[in-house]
Amino acid sequence: MITQENTSNRRGLHRAASAVLAAAGLLVPALAQDISDPVDRSFYFIERSAQATELFNQNRLQDALPIFQELAAGYSDLDEDGYVALGVGDCLLELGQLEAARAAYAQVKALRPDLQEEADLRLVGVELKGEVSDELIAWLRTAAEAPDADRAGMHWILGRALQKRAVSLVSEAAKAFRAAAEGDGVGCRGQKAPSLTSHAALLDELGQDLSRLVNQVEKAFELRGLNPQAGADEPTPEVVAERVRSEHLLRGKDGRRLEFQVRQEEGSCEKQVLVNGNSLELSPEERQLLQRHQERINEILMKAASRASEK
């Protein structure tokens, strides 16, 4: 059961541009003059719903919201599937008005028992924007294993919640170790403060790395969805490697020694890897990992150089 006590952040929905319903726009004024007739009411409801939908999909949320609100208030009898009632909350969520969105979804849940599942999923979306609670994770674990659940979908949501929770826990662990380092040593027998501080720094590093990964995934699915332009607006990294030439002589536990060379020529984004002088083919995942860690190494080096130049 989702409660209102969980904190929340912004949840993005899929958006893009589309044309305006000119025909419906012309018809609406005529219909609005006589909406006591049941057929006229239905027509008005459908045409205004379509208008609000196009505006929402165009990201014109300030224009879509009043239409959804008008229909939810005056035409709830025609809103059997809760499309406009939930649309109010969707607009508020997209506008970043999280508490208002939470209240709108909670109202739907309270007034429409038949929409409880829909409203719960929306409330989960609100919760995922902020600090993820253990209560939410417990609820998602149960929901993902329910016999009639959309298991793939629920496990996806559970995964998002768990990784966000992991970011918070790692950050909290780093703070705890720092607090321990600053304490009087009771309960930390044999541990020296600098070791604890170093460990906290490593946890911070891990947390930042995980946070970056989580944000990438959340952004990819929140803002793009079906949009084929997904990824086109990815931010550029803080540090860009224009040329890379590195050598690594590595020895494994079995005593085997391998000499690696990593090269990236100027003007190219591709890395070449050689092992003992021979080209080494990396899988896409290995390339991604190599790139990710190299970017972090580059940032550490640049930060250290900046610190050195300030002295």
Place this chain on the structure above:
Amino acid sequence: MKRTIATIFIIGSLIPAARAAEPAVAADASAGPSQIEFKFKFEPGRVIRQKVENITVGSLKIPGPLSEQKFSQSYEQVMTTTCRKVNADKSAVFDVSLGGIKMKMSMGPMALSYDSSTFDPQQADPRSGRVGRLFHAMEGVRFSVTVSDTGRPLKVEGLSESVRKAMARLAEGGDDQAARKMLESMSQLMSDDQMNEQMQMYYRVTPPKEGPIKIGDKWDQTWSMKMPILGGQFDGRGEYELIGIEEVHGRPCAKIRVKESFTMRPGEAGKPVEGADAFQALFQKMKMELSTSGGEGIAHIDFARGELVRLRQTQKMTLKISPREDAGDAAAEIPTFTQTFNSSTRIEMMDEPAAAPAGVEHSARQ
């Protein structure tokens, strides 16, 4: 899955067109003001134009990681119906043509639009262009309908051939396989036999029995038709009531309250289509269950001339897609999900018909 949904909605938007093509029925104008009688008078050379508009709105709930998408679609077209001749047995032949097609679809971040008056295949973006080429090829699709002396559709001719020509035009315009495949699928719906079955369906608004009817009189109809492209059979039920006699567009009209509902039951598994691409093969493994509720509307029929002047009707549709029991390995690619949409259909007479050419014979059955 997006292609499936797009196909279903493009097909669904074309169904209301059959309503407007229903031949004219004429009423006995000598009846008193509180009652009318539907009789049939055909005037060779007479031309009527009706605008058909459909709006559909709802949520697309796609299973999996993607969130719910908001969907809306509007479609309009102009139906031109010309009475070509009246046969010796009092049956009549009407020529019907489609034109003035406009379509807009908004689904989450995606948008499609088509306007026959401005569409340029060379300038259209890839996504809108595919749909646009399909509709562009259908512009000017023509067919003829033969109706009995009581207005019941007897046969449709020329639609299958017209669609074949449209497919040929698509081939001439370039190698848009996707658009051709979509049109091939739709050609099953837009065949002579299928259209005739649909037009039987829309004969229902008139009372099944001859004779005068008065305000307050009711009648109902049930009907069935096969929809091979959607893999099922439609069962429909309608309830009708004469609720008034009033003037619309300067015409004396019978005002009829309409309440209709449909259910589509999955049919038998069809034979695999030879040459089917991956999409078509997947489509055949899907089970689609469609039901409607609400279905209320008002029809205005000019009882002096027997023409549909105005129809306004709304429907709530529930579409459930799931894998067929015999889907086999394909079942893993077909998620089970249910969508609910609201739809409105409006048909409006556009202008006064052209007068019958001089010297053309016509008969009147009183």
